[in-house]
Amino acid sequence: GESVGLHLPTLSVQEGDNSIINCAYSNSASDYFIWYKQESGKGPQFIIDIRSNMDKRQGQRVTVLLNKTVKHLSLQIAATQPGDSAVYFCAENKGQTGANNLFFGTGTRLTVIP
Amino acid sequence: NAGVTQTPKFQVLKTGQSMTLQCAQDMNHNSMYWYRQDPGMGLRLIYYSASEGTTDKGEVPNGYNVSRLNKREFSLRLESAAPSQTSVYFCASKMAANSPLHFGNGTRLTVT
Numbered sequence: 324g325e326s327v328g329l330h331l332p333t334l335s336v337q338e339g340d341n342s343i344i345n346c347a348y349s350n351s352a353s354d355y356f357i358w359y360k361q362e363s364g365k366g367p368q369f370i371i372d373i374r375s376n377m378d379k380r381q382g383q384r385v386t387v388l389l390n391k392t393v394k395h396l397s398l399q400i401a402a403t404q405p406g407d408s409a410v411y412f413c414a415e416n417k418g419q420t421g422a423n424n425l426f427f428g429t430g431t432r433l434t435v436i437p
Numbered sequence: 438n439a440g441v442t443q444t445p446k447f448q449v450l451k452t453g454q455s456m457t458l459q460c461a462q463d464m465n466h467n468s469m470y471w472y473r474q475d476p477g478m479g480l481r482l483i484y485y486s487a488s489e490g491t492t493d494k495g496e497v498p499n500g501y502n503v504s505r506l507n508k509r510e511f512s513l514r515l516e517s518a519a520p521s522q523t524s525v526y527f528c529a530s531k532m533a534a535n536s537p538l539h540f541g542n543g544t545r546l547t548v549t
Binding site for chain 2 (some may be wrong): 354355357364365366367368369372374412414416420421422423424425427428429430
């Protein structure tokens with residue numbers, strides 16, 4: 324899976340399957356996490372966020388899971404569609420407050436096979 | 438509600454030329470940011486403005502200047518463009534510390 328600061332290039336899934344994109348973080352003080360989707364030629368798009376007082380949060384077809392014990396974050400996409408093909412990356416706040424407190428991973432490219 | 442709007446979308450400059458990238462947001466956000474995105478390197482923060490009237494350097498500020506013109510607008514200026522500044526530039530904004538950044542669609546800059 325992806326680590327903030329490390330790069331996992333690609334993940335390929337069949338259309339209709341579920342996708343799981345992983346992110347490992349190193350700072351146990353991080354208490355806020357965000358997943359972004361970036362399509363080719365566009366800016367990163369906010370998908371879902373989660374605070375450290377939660378283990379799970381669900382959106383429309385997406386679920387974010389947070390395991391603070393092993394410092395692991397995952398994004399699950401249900402019934403993956405061709406329109407889900409994009410680069411996904413996570414961001415964390417590393418426990419910092421203030422305006423400049425988000426740190427980004429380099430991303431995982433999800434390719435959906437029709 | 439357009440979100441974050443960046444202009445221009447594309448630009449080609451010759452080495453030594455100057456230009457200003459414009460950014461405006463209509464979400465009444467306090468903080469605004471300029472990032473560059475290069476292949477394999479993710480998003481790197483150039484400058485940010487925590488609130489109207491303040492600006493601070495990020496990770497890669499050399500060769501750039503910024504102006505927080507008002508609450509809505511935050512511009513990025515390249516005084517003397519260099520080929521190393523060829524990149525995709527993203528402007529972003531957010532309301533508060535632990536809230537998500539909202540990004541524009543980027544300016545693709547090539548310096549020859």
